[in-house]
Amino acid sequence: MAAVLASGPDAVLSHYSAAALWQIRPNSRTRIDITVPHCTRSSKLIRRHVSHLSPDEVTVEEGIPVTSVPRTIFDLAATEPLDEVKKLLREMEFLELRDRLSLWDLVERYPGRRGIRKVRSALEGLKDEPVGEQKNPLEERFAPFCRRHRLPLPRFNDPIEAGGKRFQVDCHWPGTNQIAELDGWQAHKSRSAFREDRARDRKLGAAGYSVIHLTWNQLDDEPEAIAADLRVLLGIDQEEQRSGEDPRYYKRP
Secondary structure, three states, rough: HHHHHHOOOOOEEEEEHHOOOOOOEEEEEEOOEEEEEOOOOOOOOEEEEOOOOOHEEEEEEEOEEEEEEHHHHHHOOOOEEEEEEEHHHHHHOOOOOOOOOOOHHHHHHHHOOOOOOHHHHHHHOOOOOOOOOOOOOHHHHHHHHHHHOOOOOOOEEEEEOOOOOEEEEEEHHHHHHOOEEEEEOOOOOOOOHHHHHHHHHHHHOOOEEEEEEEEHHHHHHHHHHHHHHHHHHHHOHHHHHHHHHOOHOOOOO
């Protein structure tokens, strides 16, 4: 906050410092990034960027004036590689850091901006990727399984409130009460873990959620049966699905 105040009344935290504040990218740099509307010198502790930010590109987080998450990613795209831009977008989605001004809005607003091609490419490339972090090989395998059977992609490792507690479930399809737990032995090998899983399922069921458990072997041995059951549980009209008109079946919800 001191760096922002020292840079003038219109200064805001930005770039790598803003990304660290939003927790979408760690920052080990010693200099603090600040954006100001007028040209001014940087210092050993503060790096000042000059840009005229629109009011909808700025917000306040933890009492600090800061560029919005989309604007922060937009700024970093000027210098970061494409893979890093995609990673920033994934983190934004995983943390559900939504903003009234989207990255697509910024693309249209600044068509000639440096890094614009990377932003476009990252946005297009992530259209078909699942939302949320996939933490193990079984979760990584389930997204291709859904695409292959033209099922909607779930949100991975989604936080769910139930019975006064917050649970992180393996897969949840937003807009439905359906949850799928992808059971690998390493994640549930102890008796205490097994009991905790059953208690969690009970609380989720009491809150109105339907929980199914899937294993690696099931995906290998009975993929068609699992896909058919998921269509029923998700309320998918098979005739509509065969028509190929509804993009829910191959894009994220």
